[in-house]
Amino acid sequence: MTSKELYLLREDYLSRNLEYQCIHHSDWNYNILHNIMYLTRPGRGNNTTYNDVIIMCDTETSRKKVYTSRQVSTLPSGLKARENHVVAWTISIRAFNMNIVTLYGHKPSTLVSTMKKIHDEMSGDVTVMYFHNLPYDHWFIRRFLFKELGKPEKQLNIKPHYPLFVRFACGLEIRDSLMLAQKKLEKWAEDLQVEHQKAVGKWDYNKFRSQNDSDFTPNELEYIEHDTLAGVECLQKTLDIYKKKIYSIPYTMTGFIRDDVRKIGKEHNAKELFNRIAPTFEQYIKLTNVFHGGYVHANRFYIDMMIDDLVQCYDFCSSYPFCMLAFKYPMEKFHEVPDCHIEDILKAGENRAFMFKLIAYKVSLKEHDHVMAALQYSKCVQGTCLNPILDNGRIIEADYLEIYLNEVDLEIIADQYDFQGEMCVEVEAAYKDYLPRWFTDYVFNLFKGKCELSLTDDYINYMVQKAKINGCYGMCVQKSIKEVIIEDYDTDDITKVYKVDEDEDPKKREKAMRKEYDKYLKKHGNILVYFWGVWVTSYAFRNLHRLNECVKPEKEGGLLLYNDTDSGYAVNWDEEKLAAYNKWCLECLHANNYDSVVIDGKVFTLGIAEHKPLKDDYTEFKVQGAKRYAGRCKKDGEIHITVAGVPKKGAACLHDDLNNFTKGFIFPGKETGKLQHVYFASDIYIDDEGNETADSIDLLPNDYTLDSTELFTLEDLLSEEIEVQVYEDN
Numbered sequence: 001m002t003s004k005e006l007y008l009l010r011e012d013y014l015s016r017n018l019e020y021q022c023i024h025h026s027d028w029n030y031n032i033l034h035n036i037m038y039l040t041r042p043g044r045g046n047n048t049t050y051n052d053v054i055i056m057c058d059t060e061t062s063r064k065k066v067y068t069s070r071q072v073s074t075l076p077s078g079l080k081a082r083e084n085h086v087v088a089w090t091i092s093i094r095a096f097n098m099n100i101v102t103l104y105g106h107k108p109s110t111l112v113s114t115m116k117k118i119h120d121e122m123s124g125d126v127t128v129m130y131f132h133n134l135p136y137d138h139w140f141i142r143r144f145l146f147k148e149l150g151k152p153e154k155q156l157n158i159k160p161h162y163p164l165f166v167r168f169a170c171g172l173e174i175r176d177s178l179m180l181a182q183k184k185l186e187k188w189a190e191d192l193q194v195e196h197q198k199a200v201g202k203w204d205y206n207k208f209r210s211q212n213d214s215d216f217t218p219n220e221l222e223y224i225e226h227d228t229l230a231g232v233e234c235l236q237k238t239l240d241i242y243k244k245k246i247y248s249i250p251y252t253m254t255g256f257i258r259d260d261v262r263k264i265g266k267e268h269n270a271k272e273l274f275n276r277i278a279p280t281f282e283q284y285i286k287l288t289n290v291f292h293g294g295y296v297h298a299n300r301f302y303i304d305m306m307i308d309d310l311v312q313c314y315d316f317c318s319s320y321p322f323c324m325l326a327f328k329y330p331m332e333k334f335h336e337v338p339d340c341h342i343e344d345i346l347k348a349g350e351n352r353a354f355m356f357k358l359i360a361y362k363v364s365l366k367e368h369d370h371v372m373a374a375l376q377y378s379k380c381v382q383g384t385c386l387n388p389i390l391d392n393g394r395i396i397e398a399d400y401l402e403i404y405l406n407e408v409d410l411e412i413i414a415d416q417y418d419f420q421g422e423m424c425v426e427v428e429a430a431y432k433d434y435l436p437r438w439f440t441d442y443v444f445n446l447f448k449g450k451c452e453l454s455l456t457d458d459y460i461n462y463m464v465q466k467a468k469i470n471g472c473y474g475m476c477v478q479k480s481i482k483e484v485i486i487e488d489y490d491t492d493d494i495t496k497v498y499k500v501d502e503d504e505d506p507k508k509r510e511k512a513m514r515k516e517y518d519k520y521l522k523k524h525g526n527i528l529v530y531f532w533g534v535w536v537t538s539y540a541f542r543n544l545h546r547l548n549e550c551v552k553p554e555k556e557g558g559l560l561l562y563n564d565t566d567s568g569y570a571v572n573w574d575e576e577k578l579a580a581y582n583k584w585c586l587e588c589l590h591a592n593n594y595d596s597v598v599i600d601g602k603v604f605t606l607g608i609a610e611h612k613p614l615k616d617d618y619t620e621f622k623v624q625g626a627k628r629y630a631g632r633c634k635k636d637g638e639i640h641i642t643v644a645g646v647p648k649k650g651a652a653c654l655h656d657d658l659n660n661f662t663k664g665f666i667f668p669g670k671e672t673g674k675l676q677h678v679y680f681a682s683d684i685y686i687d688d689e690g691n692e693t694a695d696s697i698d699l700l701p702n703d704y705t706l707d708s709t710e711l712f713t714l715e716d717l718l719s720e721e722i723e724v725q726v727y728e729d730n
Contacts, residue, residue: 003037010035011096018100022225024215025091025103025114030121036095038124041247050247051124053095054239056177056231057115059108059137060088060224061696062209064687071687073678081678081698085691086140087209088216091115091129092228094236102225106211107692112144119172126171128246132185132231134176135162136697143684143694156251157485161679164251177231179252180238182467185230191463194233199226211691241464254478257471261442262525268438270527277333278529281517283355283428284480289404290355291477291534292379294565295541296626299371300391302561304624304662307571309559311621311631314547314578314609315567316540320473321447322607323539325440326588328432329353329532340427342414348429349407353535356427357381357404358413362420364397371560372548374412374541379403392625408538412545434592435532443472444594444606451597451604476533480520481513540566547609550577562623564642569621569629573611582608620658624706630654630661646704647672661706669701676702 014035021028038049061084064071071083089111093100103114119127131137138145139161145152149168156164158179167173181188186198202223216224239249242256250256265271279287316322330353337354345354365373373394377385380395384402388395395401405413434440446469453462520526544563551570552558559571585607589595596605618631620639627644630651639658641651650672654660669675678698687693 007037007096010037014096014100015098018098020099020101022102022104022221025105025110028101028103030117032100033093033118033121034123036122036124038122039245039247048126049124050245051119051122051127052246053093053122053127054232054235054246055091055093055118055127055129056228056235057091057111057129057131057137057174058089058224058227058231059086059111059140060203061085061140062087062207063698064689064691065208065210066688068688071680073680075678075700079700081680081700083680083682083693084140084696084698085211085687085693086111087211087213087691088220088224090224090228091118092225092232093118094232097236099229099232102229104216104221104224106213108141108144108694109148109692112141112148115172116148116170119170124171126173126247129172129174130177130231130235131174132177132181132188132227134164134166134174134178138163138166138174139679139695139697141694143682144692147684160485161677175251177235180250181234182253185227185234188234189230192234192237192460194230194237196226196229196233198230199223210689212689237460241460253467254471254474257468258475258525260468261439261472261475262527264438264442265527268436270436270438271524273436274527274529275521277331277430278521279334279531281514283334284517284530286355286404286426286428287531287534288479289379289381290406290409291537292376292409292541293537295372295374295544296564297372297392297394298562298623298625298629299560301369301371302559302623305622306658307559307561307621308619309571310634311561311569311571311618312573312611313567313569313616313618314550314573314611315616316543316547317604317608317610318447318469318606319540319543319566320536321443321469322585322589323536323543324435324443324472324532325592325594326585326607327434327535327539329435329535330430330529331433332430334428334430334531337427337429340424340429342410342422342424345407345410345424345427346414349411351432352407353430353432353531354407354410354427355404355531356406356424357402358410358422358424359400359402360398360417360419360422361400363395363399363401364418365416366418368396370416372545372563374409374416374545375401375403406535406538408535408542412542439528440592440594443469446472447604447606448597452599455599455602473533473536476528476536477530478533480526480530481516543607544568546581550574550581550609561621562629564627569618569623569631578609622658622661624661624663628706630658632658643667643704643706646674649673650704663707665706667704667706669703672704674702674704675699 018032037052039052040047040049063082063084067082073081075081086108087106088104090102090104091114092102105111105114115129149170149172152166153169154167158164163176164179165173165175183191186200189197199222202219239245250259328351334355340356345356373391373396375395377388377390377393377395381402384400385395385398386400388398390396446465450462450465450469453465544566547568548560548563550573551560552572552574557572558574560568561571562569582605586596586605589606596603614635615633617634619634620632622631623629627642630639630641632639639651639654639656641648643650646667650667653667653671667674678700680696680698682694682696684692684694
C-alpha cells in the first residue's frame with residue numbers, strides 16, 4: 001500500500017469515526033494520534049521525518065490576588081509591575097484536513113507534559129507546534145520546558161526576548177506564527193475567512209484567576225478554544241495557498257516569496273550573475289552606510305498649526321516595485337575610480353552607479369525655507385557632523401560633515417544644498433542596466449495578478465498577492481551578515497554575536513563578520529544582490545522629492561505639509577505637474593518594455609501618484625512631526641491619527657477636537673490599549689494560592705505623551721552664528 005493510499009484510508013476512517021471535541025487534557029484518548037502520518041523532507045541528505053499534523057498552542061495569564069514584595073517591581077514612572085501566572089492553555093490539533101481535538105488545562109507544567117505526550121504518541125521524528133506571538137507564551141513556560149525537555153538544542157531569536165523558533169533534542173519544535181502571518185490572529189482569521197474566528201470580548205482580562213479554579217464558563221471556554229482552532233485553520237489555509245508541507249513552511253512571510261524567486265532564478269542561472277557582481281566584504285560594509293531607508297518628514301514651519309484648508313494625500317502605486325522595473329541598477333562588481341568629483345558623478349549617473357563618501361564644508365540649504373531637507377544626520381559618519389542645525393534629524397546647516405551616498409541620493413542633495421567646499425573620496429563605480437528580466441517579469445506579474453484580484457471577491461488570494469509583491473523589495477535589502485542573539489538559559493543574559501564566541505575586540509568581531517559573509521556568498525539560494533535594494537530605496541527617495549515639486553508654490557496657495565516614504569500631504573497640488581509626473585512614470589516603464597495593466601477598461605500603472613477623492617481628503621489637518629499627524633477625513637467626518645506607538649483607536653481620545661492634538665497631550669494607555677512589557681525572571685515556585693509560577697511578563701497600560709519637533713523660524717536660521725569646534729589632541 002502506497003503512502004497516499006494509506007493517507008486516504010486513515011482520513012476516511014477518522015472522518016467516519018472521529019467527532020471533534022474540546023476536552024480536558026486528562027480525558028482524551030491519545031491513541032488517536034497513532035493514525036497521524038509522517039513525511040520525509042526531500043533533498044536534504046537525511047531521513048528525518050515530520051509528523052503531518054498542524055498544532056497551535058496558546059496560554060492565558062492572570063495577576064495574583066495577593067503579592068509579596070519579591071513579586072512586585074516599581075518602575076521609574078511609579079507604576080507597579082507584578083508577577084503573573086498561567087491560568088489556562090489550549091492545544092488544537094488538525095490533521096487530514098479536519099480539526100481533531102482541542103485540549104485544555106490550567107497549569108504550565110501540564111501544558112508542557114501534554115505537548116510532549118502528543119509528540120511521543122506519533123511516529124515521526126519532528127513535531128512542529130505553533131504559538132501566535134511565541135515570545136509572550138514562551139517566556140511563561142520556558143522553565144517548564146527546560147525541566148521536561150532539557151535545554152534547547154537550537155533557538156533563533158530575531159531580537160531580545162523574541163524567539164522565532166525553539167527546537168529540543170527530542171524532536172519537538174515550537175514556532176512563532178505571528179511572524180509568518182504578519183498580522184494579529186483576529187485579522188489573520190478574518191482575512192483567510194476560516195471557520196472559527198477569534199471570540200473577541202469573551203474573556204475578562206481584569207479577573208483574578210487561579211490554576212485551581214473550577215472549569216471555565218461557556219464564554220471563557222469558547223474564547224480559549226477559538227484562539228487555537230482559528231490558528232490551525234489559518235495554518236492549514238496558508239499551507240494550501242502556498243502548496244507547502246509542514247516541513248517546508250518558512251518561518252516568515254518573506255520565505256514564501258523567496259522560494260518562488262529561487263526556483264525561477266535557478267532556471268535562469270541567477271547564481272552565476274550573483275557570483276560575478278556580488279560586493280566584497282569591504283564594499284558590503286560601505287553599502288550598509290549608503291542605505292538610508294525611507295523618508296519621513298514634516299514641514300517644520302507648520303508644526304502644531306491647524307490647517308483648515310483642504311489637505312489632499314497623493315501616494316505612489318507600488319513605489320518599490322515600480323523602481324525595480326523602471327530604473328537601472330549596478331550590474332557589475334564595483335571598482336575604484338580615482339579623482340572623481342560631484343560634477344563627474346552627476347554627469348555619468350544615468351549609466352553608471354557610484355558609491356562614495358561625500359566630505360563637505362559649510363553646508364547649507366540653497367533656500368533656507370525649503371521644508372523637506374534631504375541630508376540625514378543619523379547617516380553621517382559618527383562624530384563628523386559639526387555644529388549642525390537640525391530639523392527633526394534632517395540637516396539645515398552644518399559646518400562640516402562626512403556621509404556615504406550614491407549618485408541617486410546626490411542628485412537631490414546637490415539640488416538642495418550649497419557647499420563652500422566638498423570632495424568625494426572612496427569612490428567606486430559600476431555600469432548600470434535593468435534588473436534581470438526573469439526577476440522584473442516576476443514582479444510585474446505579481447502586480448498584474450494583484451490588480452486582477454482587486455476587481456474580484458477573492459479577498460484571500462488578493463491579500464496573498466499583495467504580500468508577495470511587498471516582499472520582493474524586502475528580499476533585496478535583507479542583511480547579508482546577520483547577528484545571532486544568544487540567550488544564556490542559566491543567567492538570562494542576552495548577547496549579540498556573529499555565530500562565534502567573541503568579546504569586544506574589533507579584530508575578532510571583523511573576522512567573525514567576514515566568516516559569515518563568506519558563507520552568505522557561497523550559499524546557493526542567495527541570488528539577489530544587496531546593492532539592488534539599496535538603489536531601490538534611493539530611487540524611491542528621489543521620486544518622493546519629485547512628487548513634492550508637484551505642489552503649487554506657497555505664493556499660489558500651495559503648502560506641502562508631510563511626507564511618508566511613498567506619499568505626500570499638501571494643500572493645492574498642481575494638476576498639470578502631477579499629470580506630467582505620471583506621464584514620466586509610464587515613459588520609464590515603456591523604456592524597459594513594460595506598460596500599464598488594463599482590466600475591463602480600468603487602468604493600473606506602477607509608480608504613478610494617485611489620489612482617492614474623499615478618502616484621501618482632509619478638511620482639518622495637524623502635524624507634530626515624523627509619524628505624528630492627524631486629520632479629519634472628508635469621507636466620514638472622523639478624526640484619524642497616525643502616531644508611532646499609539647493604536648489608531650487612540651483618535652477617540654481627542655474627543656472629536658483636533659485642537660487637542662498638540663504637544664503635551666497624553667494618550668492614556670487604558671484607552672488606546674497601548675501596553676508596555678515588564679519582564680520577571682524567576683525559577684519555578686508555588687505561590688501561596690498554589691499557582692505554579694516562573695518567568696512572567698506584566699502588561700501595563702502605557703501612556704503616550706505627544707511631542708513635536710524642535711521649531712525654527714526663518715530668522716533663527718539666517719541669524720545663527722556657527723563656529724567650527726577645534727578638538728585638541730590628548
